[in-house]
Amino acid sequence: MTTQSIDPRTGKTFGPQLEDSDETQVRRACSDAERAGSVWGPLAPDRRAAVLETLADALDAQSDRLVLLADSETALGAARLTGELARTTFQIRMMADAVRAGSYTGPLVDEAVAGAPPAGHPEIRRLLVPLGPVAVYAASNFPFAFSVAGGDTASALAAGCTVVVKAHPGHPQTSEEVHGVLREALVSEGLPEGVIGMVRGFDAGSQLIQDPAIRAGAFTGSQRGGRALFDLAGGRPDPVPFYGELGSVNPVVVLPSAVARHDLPRDYVDSLLMGAGQFCTNPSLLFVPAGSSLVDAIVAEIATRSAGVLLYPGVVEHLESSVDRVASATGVEVLAGSRHHEAADGDNSLSRSPLLFGVKAAELLRDRTPLDTECFGPVGVVAQYETMAELLAVLATLDGALAGCVHGDADDGDARAVVAAVAERVGRVVWNGWPTGVGVNRAQHHGGPWPATTSPLHTSVGVTAIRRFLRPVAFQSVPAELLPVAAAGPESNPNLID
């Protein structure tokens, strides 16, 4: 099997035919990663941080070339892709800062306590050590930030783990080029290329998570793909953790106290159609008070917007089947746009126009299809609720999601209950804002209950993403000079975060 780039704007293939990795190549990438781990894992924190910064600098230096190539493969546009690459290198540098600060390398120490147990105990010095080589599955919709040099790779490297990336077929040349930049930077630092390996192809991806050298998996993509890999990771003779971010149907609630805000229709549609709607944080399920003029205003706003170009043919296919599913649900009607794409003669582009469904919130209690069908693309569902009790009843049945938003006034008597109901089902609650645009910072959490992720304890964005790739070891009465890892100070680490 081979992979070739497709220009989403024309539907035409271009560039080299890239061969899938065969079994031998996958095995070699994993054993290279394992061998490289004996160099990368024990590096002193300062040195590891410096190498991460070298990787970021090398990517920034190639920004123009990489953005141009990624745009030709994804049609996401130069502005967005320039921003995304900046986000990617910002993220790598944030991880470098965390490594230098010792956010995860410092010890947690209990000094010895004299006397009999349970109060008495010997000295225990708990350190977090690298888990081992990590399989990183790149996403289609972020060719930089959730791909070869993305957050999973950055946090695994920060933890002291080496990485084997499974490249996404939606941007094969960009993956090659980014990987080339990283590899050269590693070599320039005197490090083995095996610190960041890469494989291509569907079968290679399945083999990768089952390779004996791999100690964890990290994935951003579809629910079907993520679940299949999660099952393979858990089904190994020696199961390994698998951190999958599988996308979600993100709820946004407009409370009566916010319904008259003039910016709402425009801001909602901006968020809904950003990147042609191809965000896992897309605000795809909007709850509005029944009978408000908001729905008409949104429909009018949608009518001013043009089609967006989807990433690759698989996205188009998946979107069409999701749209059919939602359309078939009880009480669902089309509010704006058309379910059927009619292309002009000779237009083979992957462009699709915005589509908005409407439904009464009460119907969702009878037929939950719109609640569990992610429409990955420029498609939204507006649900009109009659009463607060009805709204809360529907919110309680939501699938787990990455983000949820509430628009209202803080002194709205219902606001606290609605925020609480949303928090029960999501990993991030946004007040008077939109779910797209996940800030890269220390406290960020990009995760959530199943099916948003396979692992509700962990995030794929923010400094705490590092924790996914570390395991604790307690050193009992071990003299400092015999500790096998850096950061052997007697003090507990004041920077340690969770």
Place this chain on the structure above:
Amino acid sequence: MTTQSIDPRTGKTFGPQLEDSDETQVRRACSDAERAGSVWGPLAPDRRAAVLETLADALDAQSDRLVLLADSETALGAARLTGELARTTFQIRMMADAVRAGSYTGPLVDEAVAGAPPAGHPEIRRLLVPLGPVAVYAASNFPFAFSVAGGDTASALAAGCTVVVKAHPGHPQTSEEVHGVLREALVSEGLPEGVIGMVRGFDAGSQLIQDPAIRAGAFTGSQRGGRALFDLAGGRPDPVPFYGELGSVNPVVVLPSAVARHDLPRDYVDSLLMGAGQFCTNPSLLFVPAGSSLVDAIVAEIATRSAGVLLYPGVVEHLESSVDRVASATGVEVLAGSRHHEAADGDNSLSRSPLLFGVKAAELLRDRTPLDTECFGPVGVVAQYETMAELLAVLATLDGALAGCVHGDADDGDARAVVAAVAERVGRVVWNGWPTGVGVNRAQHHGGPWPATTSPLHTSVGVTAIRRFLRPVAFQSVPAELLPVAAAGPESNPNLID
């Protein structure tokens, strides 16, 4: 099906026939736990800590009665069981202290940063919230500390989760009585009994981890049982985390610099035979320099020791098959004791005499059976190594284990490499000590790579055990008065640990 107590000293059954929980009862326990969660989860930290202390006080008040009953079902002896109950209540109080200190309830806050992304971002306040009802599977060998009121229950409650315990059939009456004490204490505090539910029976255990209300599982027991439940947890339509501690073959290395220490044979045999060898931290694999007199001294020491009484018939059966497996491995010989138990007429007790196998370390590279066969009982394997290279080669092939020990002088030139090799394979490294006796403290780690546990990131002993039952939620620009959980201060939590 019913369960009845067995006196391990006589092999005779006694006490009531306790019915297994049926499907309806398991479902009800789970829905009770879910409903109780809406009371227990939002409790203010001070109040939750106070209730935990009430539970500990109630158990301490019944110590004499509970110890007597547990001894009749386990034959572990009054001294050990009195200590174990003290450990159990100490552990609950330690969790209460952590709740009060806000070790996991405080926010991690990134203030808003003005400007465009990636540097600019809105305020993010990350809080850890309870995961939901937890299924706790009790262990046979710790009727208090890893059972109904044990570490898994204590840490789940501390996290704000309710619990449904699957009682262990090896001590059915003790489980009933402990549960009764906890239930009464909850009621005295005005809390629903559903905060700590309990079910009985093998099928009930399988149903429990698959119940829709259950959000996580915690287990201490055999590799076979733990793996089966892990597979059920991961195979759910909505997979849930499963924290299994499956026991292990714990390595102990005696370096040449320690071989002449006079206390070694006695201390080793003490640790090996403690609790009739029924500890998951049993030092079952001892590496000694070939040709040293240590082996003879150990054999002489073993000869002075009497038989130990095993917990229940399942342990005897499992031990016999493990012993047969190890005995059949290449190069394994019996150094002390006999493989075959010969009981006196009329002796139906579950007592078994100590047994020691010997093998050349080099043989373990050819036949690894002794490395992956846990003999849960008074059985050890002594492996003699010829060279440091040979020792390191064998250590690199060890299964993941809970603990590993190294005996030597700190200035022994090989000590650092051996400590590092052991640390690669275990969750706790002990210097010049023994693996049995896991201290209950903040930095403790009782875990390790597969097959020691199903989840190498987490511990079942120590304060960080709480983290298993919490999930992060990021609150973006949410006003403090709308936060659904306690600890809404503007400051990041200085106590937060990982």
